[in-house]
Amino acid sequence: xxxxxPLKLKPPVGRYSPLATMAATRRFMRMRCALNSDDPxxxxxxxxxxxxxxxxxxxxxxxxxxxSDDHKVCVLTRSxxxxxxxxxxxxxxxxxxxxEGDWEACVKSSSAVVNLAGMPISTRWSPxxxxxxxxxxxxVTSKVVNYINNADARPSVFVSATAIGYYGTSEIHSFxxxxxxxxxxxAEVCREWEARAREVNQExxxxxxxxxxxxxxxxxxxxxxxxxxxxxxxxxxxGTGRQWFSWIHLDxxxxxxxxxxxxxxxxxxxxxxxxNPVRLSELCERLGRVIGRPSWLPVPEFALKAVLGEGxxxxxxxxxxxxxKAKELGFSYRYPYVKDALKAIARDx
Numbered sequence: 470x471x472x473x474x475p476l477k478l479k480p481p482v483g484r485y486s487p488l489a490t491m492a493a494t495r496r497f498m499r500m501r502c503a504l505n506s507d508d509p510x511x512x513x514x515x516x517x518x519x520x521x522x523x524x525x526x527x528x529x530x531x532x533x534x535x536x537s538d539d540h541k542v543c544v545l546t547r548s549x550x551x552x553x554x555x556x557x558x559x560x561x562x563x564x565x566x567x568x569e570g571d572w573e574a575c576v577k578s579s580s581a582v583v584n585l586a587g588m589p590i591s592t593r594w595s596p597x598x599x600x601x602x603x604x605x606x607x608x609v610t611s612k613v614v615n616y617i618n619n620a621d622a623r624p625s626v627f628v629s630a631t632a633i634g635y636y637g638t639s640e641i642h643s644f645x646x647x648x649x650x651x652x653x654x655x656a657e658v659c660r661e662w663e664a665r666a667r668e669v670n671q672e673x674x675x676x677x678x679x680x681x682x683x684x685x686x687x688x689x690x691x692x693x694x695x696x697x698x699x700x701x702x703x704x705x706x707x708g709t710g711r712q713w714f715s716w717i718h719l720d721x722x723x724x725x726x727x728x729x730x731x732x733x734x735x736x737x738x739x740x741x742x743x744x745n746p747v748r749l750s751e752l753c754e755r756l757g758r759v760i761g762r763p764s765w766l767p768v769p770e771f772a773l774k775a776v777l778g779e780g781x782x783x784x785x786x787x788x789x790x791x792x793x794k795a796k797e798l799g800f801s802y803r804y805p806y807v808k809d810a811l812k813a814i815a816r817d818x
Contacts, residue, residue, distance in 0.1 A: 513731045519543040519567075519575045521609050522585030522630075524555045527684060530723045531583065532556065536563045538727075543567055543575035545586075545613075576616040576624065581730050584613055584629040584666070590655070603658045610665040618670050626675045628729045629666035633682045633715055633742060635659035638786035640711060645793040646680075646738045653782070663738075675736050677729040682742035682790055685810050686719030687817045710750030712787035715742045718804040718813070725800060732798075740792040747807050749787065755808050759815040 518535055522528045523544040532542050543565045546552040552566045567575045576582055588605040592598060610629060617623055636644040637651015650656045663678055717725075722741050729735040747755075792800075804810035 513538070515539055515541070516580045516730065517541045517543065517578065518581045518583060518730065519545055519572075519579040519624075520583045520585065521545045521613060522587065524552055525585060526686065526688060527630075527681075527719065527722060527726075528585050529555060529688070530686070530719055531585075531726055532561070532564065534723050534727055536561065541565070543579060545572045545575060572612070573616045573619075576613060577620040577622075579624050581626045581628070582613060582617060582624050583726060583730070584610055584627070586610075587630070599654065603661065606658065606662045607665050610662060611668075614665060614669045617674060618668075623670065623673045626677065626730055627666070627669050628677045628679060628726055629663075631659050631663050631666070631678050631680050633680050633740065633788060633790045635663070635680055636788050636790060638712075638782070638788050640713065640787070643789045643791055645791045646740055647793075655782075675733060677735055678738045679726065679729065679741040680738060680790070681722065682715040682717050682740070682746075684719050684722055685716050685807075685814060687814050710748065710753065712749050712785065713746050713789040714749045714752050714787055715746040715790040716752070716807060716810070717741055717743045718810040721802050721804055724803070725795065728798075728800060734798055737794075739794045739798075740790055741795075742790045742792050743802060743807070743810070744792055744796060744805050745807065746789050746791070752807060755811050759808075759811045
């Protein structure tokens with residue numbers, strides 16, 4: 470009994486603009502791979518995906534990924550003018566921009582929803598800011614879940630971001646998707662955030678909760694704050710440097726979200742981290758090396774607390790979070806090691 474002969478397709482031909490040629494080639498490669506593979510996510514019907522937080526660091530790259538694979542995107546925003554400046558119609562014809570009054574219609578006409586909204590946490594935490602950090606996540610999640618549950622034809626999948634802050638902090642313990650929640654403020658935020666997402670009708674809608682680590686990329690996130698310090702010869706470990714840093718390259722996170730949208734095996738809690746977390750001192754050393762700057766000058770605890778107050782706990786404490794579920798699902802990381810992720814990012818400096 471022999472193996473089946475792989476199916477062969479001819480590549481696209483004809484008169485294409487450079488962008489159209491690239492898109493056609495991607496379609497061709499996906500189709501050829503899908504016809505010779507058991508992975509159901511390789512050949513995906515065109516989706517319409519509603520996204521909260523689409524104008525943010527992660528959301529912008531996700532929109533570009535979806536459009537490059539011929540899907541349509543509905544940007545759920547509070548500011549149409551801001552969204553239009555990020556996604557001008559001339560460059561992003563596959564994007565629909567919807568202010569809050571139009572969110573429900575967009576969600577109800579979507580095949581998938583991604584929830585990335587939330588106020589940044591890297592700021593000084595006053596009581597008012599702490600309330601807003603929590604409410605910005607809970608309110609949007611509740612609103613989106615309500616629209617999904619009330620739709621006649623519900624989206625097939627709901628991918629909702631959460632964070633590794635769920636696990637609390639530790640210098641000695643490792644955490645995976647089965648680990649219990651911590652007992653600090655960020656753990657409380659994540660528990661309530663996830664609880665609202667779990668209210669989606671899971672009989673009809675596949676729910677994916679992505680507990681995201683520190684996202685590394687050129688255009689935002691932690692490195693956008695760290696690289697300027699290093700370039701001015703002022704970079705170095707924050708606090709002791711022994712705290713764990715559970716990270717993921719932006720491209721890997723976007724691919725993980727995409728897999729969560731397209732592969733029905735992805736469900737429940739999935740840690741959005743790289744498989745090799747590092748101590749913060751190692752991250753700073755490697756970052757200094759790839760950009761040609763020293764990393765020996767530590768930033769003392771008192772200085773961070775003076776700037777960030779209670780919010781300094783985000784960088785002064787850490788957790789070693791392992792992506793057990795993603796590895797079980799066979800997710801392929803482009804950047805499993807931080808040295809390779811930083812080298813790739815540094816090439817764009």
